[in-house]
Amino acid sequence: VGSVFFACNGAVYLTNRVFSPVAYISVSFPALVNETMNIINWAIDQYDYDVYLNSQNSVYSFFIPTNHGLLTYVDPCSFGKNQTQIFEFHYDESAQTETEKVRAFIFNYDIEAGVKLDSIGEASVGQVRDRLTDILETHIVVGDVESGEKFYRTKDGGTILIENAVQSNMTVAGGWQLEHGEKLPVAQIYPEENGKAYILDGALIQTARKSVPDILKENDEFSEFYKLMEGSSIMSNLISIGSSPDAPSYACPSPSITLFNTFHYTVYVPTNASIQALHNEGKLPTWDEVEEEQDEDEKERMTEQIEKFLKYHIQDNSLYIGQGNIEEADYETSAYEINGADNTISYCRLTVKGDGSHLSVTDAAGNKRNVLTNGGLYNLMAREYQYNTKDVASASEIYTSSYAVVHQIDGPLIWEKEKGSME
Secondary structure (H helix, E strand, C coil): CCEEEEECCEEEEECCCCCCCHHHCCCCHHHHHCHHHHHHHHHHHHCCHHHHHCCCCCCEEEEEECCHHHHCEECHHHCCCCCCEEEEEEECCCCCCCHHHEEEEEEEEECCCCEEEEEEEECCHHHHHHHHHHHHHHHEEECCCCCCCCEEECCCCCEEEEECCCCCCCEEECHHHHHCCCCEECCEEEEECCEEEEEECCCCCCCCCCCHHHHHHHCHHHHHHHHHHHCCCCEEEEEECCCCCCCCEEEEEEEEECCCCCCEEEEEEECHHHHHHHHHCCCCCCHHHHHHCCCHHHHHHHHHHHHHHHHCCEEECCCCCCCCCEEEEEEEEEEEEECCCCCCEEEEEEEEEECCCCEEEECCCCCEEEECCCCCCCCEEEEEEEECCCCHHHCCCEEEEEEEEEEEECCCCCCCCCCCCCC
8 A cells, every 4th residue: 555545434545556356356257258158157146156256265166168068958857757858058138137138948859869859948947047056066166176186076066077187188077978988178277366267168067867776787797786775775766855754755867875965975886796795604685585584573684784784885975086195084874873872873984095096995894895996887976866846757956966976896894893794
């Protein structure tokens, strides 16, 4: 401050520099000044993401799709329907109100041929908001994506794959791209005061279509684990919130994990041979054995044993090989014990450690299991959707979703410390 001038209603400070408005130095700035990105800029302003992205207290990596990229948004709410659909987003500067400036039109879509088919109609205001906020959440990473690692978590808990960061051939991929063998090129990079903006010309990041059961079902190496999952109560096409008869239920596009709750998870799948060995040794019943059991109490015990086995292989937090050094730490699983003294719940834990090429898991019995990387059955991305209705056919918005990564491991995880049994 060079000088100060006092007036009747305050003071004037003469400075030796210009202070830019935060909107001009944030990662969203390219969208603000470039008309080819005005759909995303409109969404940022309409849904108050400017408050978030303008923050100078955090570092962001913001991937910005152009208007052209938003012409082919594969609609997640159509995944359970007979025909996949796309949203075409359009910007109309001459619209009478700000709300009407962005509209979306829905079309049936042939995924294999990449061809737009017949028109379904125009999306509602609520649908436009639902899809654009989901797009924003999956295109924002809190932190730097140029650290040399490959996997980074997005704002909504999903994960994206970054390759060749800082280079001219930098690419990004979401779960959808990985399912279809695609990678999106980064056209331009803009350094800003609170991070970097990465321009995606002609495409947008899309998340996985497959649920965890989808991944298990399509891989023969997961068949024994899938058999156990298929017969359990933790896999369903309809997720109920709460246990009361009047609890709301939400449809899923495919069988999903009922234990997931708007978070991100890791699912460890033992080899078929190791699960079969447990069956052969009488340490883990099969569903056929449960069905044949005549004693109802014993049948209930066997059922709980199988489901606890499955739950112990589902861990909070998605951990990827390639996301960086993973310091040894304990993670809660979905399996739990009830403490008899006060009837409280204690979740069973796993100890996990990893680096850029390896991930190991140690269970409560002291068994150390390793993620198998030689067969390609690791780092498999899943996303599980719950729609806003009980019926998939009438779903119009995403009620909530969860993310997961699936890894094959070389042996089963046991939750008991002393005996090493699962009774």
